[in-house]
Amino acid sequence: MAGCVRTGASLLALLSVLLGGASACGSEAPGLALRLRFGLGVGPPPEGEAPPDIAGYRVCVAGPGITGQLCRDFARQTHPEGADLRVPAGEDRTVDFYGYDAAGSPRWCARAVGVEVVRDQTTPVRLFATRCGALTPIRCVDGAAQPPCRQLSVPRAFHTATKLPDGRVLLSGGFRFVEAQSSCDPSCQWDPSSGGFTDGAGSACVPQCRLLVADATADLYDPSVGRVVQTFDLLVPRALHSASLLPDGTVLLVGGVERARLRSDGDPLFVPESFSGGAMAERLAERLDPFLGTSTPVAAAGPRAMHGAASLPEGVVWIAGGTTVRDGNTVGIGGTTWRGDPPAYASFAGETLEAGSAPLLFPRFAPRTVAMGTRLVTIGGAAAPDAQQAGVIAEVYEPETQQVMPLPDPGDPSLDAWGYLPVWHTATPVDGQRILVSGGWLARERTNGPRAAPAFSPRPWTLVLDLGAGSLAPTEPPALLEPRALHAAAGPLEDGEVLLTGGVGGTGPPFEPLSSLERVAVEWSQGRIVEDGEGTVLSLRTPRIGPTATLLDDGRVLVAGGLVDLPVGRTLPEAGCIDADPAAAEEALVSCTAEIYDPTFPRLDPPPTAGLAP
Incomplete structure (x- = not known):
């Protein structure tokens, strides 16, 4: 017909x-x-x-x-x-x-x-x-035809993006603003000559930091109209949480923090505020129905934030690692499970988050967890927000057998090249067997300064984990065009490449906020610059630290939110959101914008025949 x-x-x-x-x-x-x-x-x-x-x-x-x-x-x-x-x-x-x-x-x-x-x-x-x-801004929330305008209902950074079965994208939570007042000693500044932080008298000091505050809403983006079409209320503010799609189209939000300190001494940047005293996001999970606009509470298995999460085909969501508070200290989750601590693994199968029986081989704060068929792969992570550890890069968990397998074997010599495990990296499945790991915070030697532990900085490394290889060993890591951490990745695109967006670079502190993009594939020796069809190098319209990047059904990528700078130890930048007040700085650091990346520049074949110049 x-x-x-x-x-x-x-x-x-x-x-x-x-x-x-x-x-x-x-x-x-x-x-x-x-x-x-x-x-x-x-x-x-x-x-x-x-x-x-x-x-x-x-x-x-x-x-x-x-x-x-x-x-x-x-x-x-x-x-x-x-x-x-x-x-x-x-x-x-x-x-x-x-x-x-x-x-x-x-x-x-x-x-x-x-x-x-x-x-x-x-x-x-x-x-x-x-x-x-090229890159194109999405439409305004209020339907206005032209910027400047808000393209997200509120500024968002370190939020989550979940593609729904109908192709729409749910953007939930995230940090909404950064307090202008420092929560550490404001006289403490980085001293390049000493390689550490010193006060006005030249003495070693604790670095300056600021407090980030999370939001309690979620935006629903519709790719067919190019804008956010609906905003929902969450039960609690949350950022640095996880969001997992369930088979019925609802989304499970787990953990996170209402507040976190932003640091600049070169260690992984975020230190959660206390998990007690009203900061309920860490203890409470919720199930959000984006079709009805309602959210219901889910009993959570202890406080948890900055963890990994992945959904298995049968609808079970697995939560791995993260960070919690023990005896007043923020520590990574995994290894030995203490009474009252969250389990190394937890699962959700419809009602409550339940403790898993398999521990992680190592504590893993800020890991990445992906589902590969019926297996769960957890990659990277640290023992605590201010300490990384050596160990296997990843581990594979088989829920049916409850077996945990290191990837690669602890005796593999390739581990020597990495030493410490990455945090704030990305992990993107490129097919049924391989995962592309990009960038991240890794340890580097510090010979002076007030801290004895190694300092950390973004690295320009990628790593391909091949589950189909007989030894389960990583391949030789290709290199990115520049160091990158706290960034986002989306893929695979139609040609099998993965798009990396934003983050921070440099060897700081202070670190450089990135507005650059690059594309990388498992077969390449390094990333490549992203250009449009005329050879113009593309860049995001603003730096984006902690954005989300979501591969849409039509092959394009939605890049949303993020911090526009890391202001610790220096003055605040221009407003990241159009109607923010830079003087008050409540929203000056956090972007309320989003843009679409179209990865293809088509060649019309046969050439057009109508409307052409004579």
Whole structure:
């Protein structure tokens, strides 16, 4: 059966063309109504028109039962009455839109996947068009056409992003602001000559720090309209927590902190405030239903933050490691389990978080946990927020047998090259057997200064863990273009690459906030610069420390939130959120913006024929 496909304008549409017309399908013919919205930053086009750099449009449809693609071109100023693009009815159709310039080069791209074309019906398809092969800001929360504006309901950093079954993304919690007043001695500054922190008299001192405060809301981003469409209340403020998708589409939020101190002495940066005295996020889990906008409490197995989490296919969520408070000190979770402590592993199967019987081989604060089939792989981590340890890079847990396997074997000589385990790194599955680990905080030698322990700094390393290798040993680590930690990763993209975004670099302190991107694959010796189709190097519109990066169903990546700087020991930067008050500094450090990265720059084949310059 064939249906007729149309693109038409709605009240919100910025494009009005027609596919299928009276001569082909009849004036009342059914079809596909495309409703387009464009990203910010192009100048407000008149209502009903596309951005000014579009000379023509191409619309293509592909899917089962269609050989290749069915495409048609339209000039910007034409209204193609009688144009006919007939598409067989069926499920799982992919609709692509390209807006090209007068030279025929695509400038604006949009895609809808999983579209069902129904005979004798008109199916609306919403598309958010972004710059092809580039970065484009998402639309404003309030629907405004142009920045400056808030693109998230509140500033967020070290939040979570969870892609839902319908393709929308839930952005939950995170730090909302950083207090302007320091919670340490403000006279304590980094002294490069001594390699440590000193006060005005030149004596060693405790470094300055600031207090970060978490938020108790969640935003729902809809890729089809290009903006946050709904905001929910959480039961408690939480940041540095985990969020896991359950089979019914609800999201399990576990642990986190309401407040944390931000440090700058080169150790891993965050030290949770006390886990008692009203800081309930660490003790309470909740189950958020993004369809109903409701959240219900879940009994948690003790206070926990900065842990790993992963969902297994049968719907069981496993929580690994993290940090808690013991005898007044913040320590990593794992190894020996003390009475009253959270278990090294915990699982959720519908009602409560329950203790797992398998301990971690090492305490792991700030690890990364990913599910690989029925196995759980926990990578990196530290004994405590201010101390790293040597040990196996990762461990594999088999829930069915309750066996824990080191990865690689503790006697593997490759461990000598790493020494300490990374924290604040990323771990991205690239296929059913391999995980790409990138960057992270690693120990470096300190020969002077007030602290005897090793100092830490971002590293430019990647590591590929191959579960399919007979020895389960990591491969030779390729290198990133620059040191990177506290960043985000998304992938694999269509070509198998992983996108790394933001974070901090340098050998500081102070450390350098990053607005750069790079793409890396397991086969490469190092990362590569991200460029658009014309060879221009891309960068985020603001530095983003602790952002999220989410691979969307259409192959694009949503990059959201993050700190715009680490202000410890220096003055606060310009506001990271448009209506923040830099003087009060409540939101000056935290971004309320988000942007879309389109990883492809298409070559239209055959070349466009409509609307081109003579």
